[in-house]
Amino acid sequence: MKAIPKFVIVLVISLFIAIPFLSTPSYAFSDTLTTAITEWEMMWEKDSSNTVQNVISNNKSGEWHSFSYEDKLPVKPANVHSAWLRFQLPAFDLARPALLISKLTAKDVKIFIDNKLIYESHRNYPYNKNEILLSLNPNESKQMVYILLHTDSAWLGLKKQIIVGENQILSKDYLKKDIFDVVIGGALVFVSLAMFLCFIFLNKSYLVGLSSLCIFIFSIGVMILALTPYLHTVYKDYGLVIYYMFDVGSNLLIPSIFFFFEKIFGRGPFGLVSRFRKLQVVVSTMSILWLLASFTSDKIGNLYTTATIFTFGGSIIIGNSLLIIFLVKYCLQRNKDAIILTTGFGMFAAIGVSEVIWYFIQDMNYDLFFWKWGILSFVASLIIILARRILQNYEQVVKYSKQLEVFNNELQRSEKMEIISQLAASVAHEVRNPLQVTRGFLQLLREKTTSDKDNSFMVLAIDELDRASEIITDFLTFAKPQLEQTTLLNVAEEIQKIEGILAPLATMQGGIIKVDLASDLYVRGNSSKLKQALINIIKNSIEALDKDGIIHIRAYMDDSGHVVICIKDNGEGMHEADLKRLGEPYYSKKTKGTGLGLMVTFRIIEVMQGRVEFISDKGVGTEAIIHIPSVNK
DSSP, X not given: OOXXXXXXXXXXXXXXXXXXXXXXXXXXXXXXXXXXXXXXXXXXESOTTOOHHHHHHSOOGGGOEXXXXXXXXXXXXXXXXXXXXXXXXXXXXXXXXXXXXXXXXXXXEEEEETTEEEEEEOOSXXXXXXXXXXXXXXXXXXXXXXXXXXXXXXXXXXXXOEEEEEHHHHHHHHHHHHHHHHHHHXXXXXXXHHHHHHHTTSOGGGHHHHHHHHHHHHHHHHHHHHHOHHHHHHOGGGHHHHHHHHHHHHHHHHHHHHHHHHHHHOSOGGGHHHHHHHHHHHHHHHHHHHHHHHTTOHHHHHHHHHHHHXXXXXXXXXXXXXXXXXXXXXXXXXXXXXXXXXXXXXXXXXHHHXXXXXXXXXXXXXXXXXXXXXXXXXXHHHHHHHHHHHHHHHHHHHHHHHHHHHHHHHHHHHHHHHHHHHHHHHHHHHHHHHHHHHHHHHHHHHHHOOOHHHHHHHHHHHHHHHHHHHHHHHHHHHHSOOOSSOEEEEHHHHHHHHHHHHHHHHHHTTEEEEEEEOSSOEEEEOHHHHHHHHHHHHHHHXXXXXXXXXXXXXXXXXXXXXXXXXXXXXXXOOOHHHHHTTTOTTOOSSSSOOSHHHHHHHHHHHHXXXXXXXXXXXXXXXXXXXXXXXXXX
16 A cells, blocks of 8 residues: 555656656757748638639738737637638758648648648637648748638637748657647546556545545546647547547546545535535536537537636636635644645646636637646645555554554453453362461471471471462452452552551662652552552562662652552563563562462452553663552542
């Protein structure tokens, strides 16, 4: 899961960095091999059947108007759908001369040189962008070029200077100009499909949000491909499909991004995100149905073209405004995903809204171009958010796995404790009585014996019987740890009593006990049982001390309302493997230890609704931390 987002992020960010350098709409020509034609003449044509011969023979100079590449496109008169352009080729002496005409706005184009038709393009769909590269003959130097333009839209004309030069140079730069839009659009389509194939194997609960991101990236790629003249020039037979790919992509764009936004940030204040998303789904569905209906009638098609310009522009403006408002709200809440998305979306919104506004200011006589730069930054931010979510899910899975391991260990420990409890309950009473009888008779025999050797044997036997009795007592405590008589215990007083008992033992071991106790700490429990639990832990700390050993006992109230008792020593410490086994029966680091003391301690604290945890470093020391719910006095 981690490798895929990194690959996608690197690819998209690389494209984002490259696009300002790769897709700049300019040519870099050598002055010695190219000549720019910066002025031409234009004449409106009311008779669509007029031939080039008639135009040349009926040279009405008053109807021709001069233009240059810096001028705006002229406003087309009403009921006029055609126009003629003419210009004179410069003198050239080139091995393979060529003519490059860029930014030619017309649906149908015919080019004539020396009264001969050398180029013709006819489209059955309203796409008006043309990038034309023509090979010339050396004998066409200084010839007049006539271009017949036809369209059903409001604009006709030429907006960029004409270049004459070597075919090899012009071909290279001609392809370079548009091929990067194809690469960018194709890469986004490929990335979206690859991401979707990967996402279908993820958690189904995230599939809607992730698939909406794929659709968003796919729609952006499709729109970029549909806008480039390169595909319309190379794949003329599929021009109709390519043209309406933009409409399909634009109808998927806004709903998909709001689907993704809703999955990441929720429905928004008053459910506005969800409501706008549903509205856009309805608008997009109606637009696609209207698109299908437009193929049946030119009138419906004209209405569709006009309506979709405003619905698409309005959706972008309104949608961007809503997203900006919501992102500002979430950024103020210090939402990291919102900050990332705001960075990318801010660039996209600023560029996109500015271009749409400029598009209408220019009376729709402007080619949307720079929005591609902003959209890539937006896509990059979305993928980064997606990668963060996948990594968070991965970390959550790891966390759950660790918790499951802890639960399994606790379950195994509980099963062991249950077995010991049952054994202790059934055996302890039966074993204790014979031990006590045996100890009594040994005590009587000891008093009557006169042999020192026999007396030492009696003492050893009695000590071992007492040790066995203590083990049985621990078993009974573990088997029945219920605190039959519970009272309100002052933790500070209980610890001070324990300090008085164990301070001499610590001194004998070469250490001291320090206490730091807060007042008014109360818990409910049995005084003797609590003392037993704390003594077991403190005795272990004392036995782990060397010279200059210190045992620091603290008691305080934490923020969750628990009394916390910390017992920390600077003794020999333990390895992590030893820590995990603390509390297991018959596991002890002592020579004569049974491990039952800590097992009983854990059991007593559990009955008091508390918990015990140990922190230790080998050679540094050990800290026992006890949490017990506090009660009011």
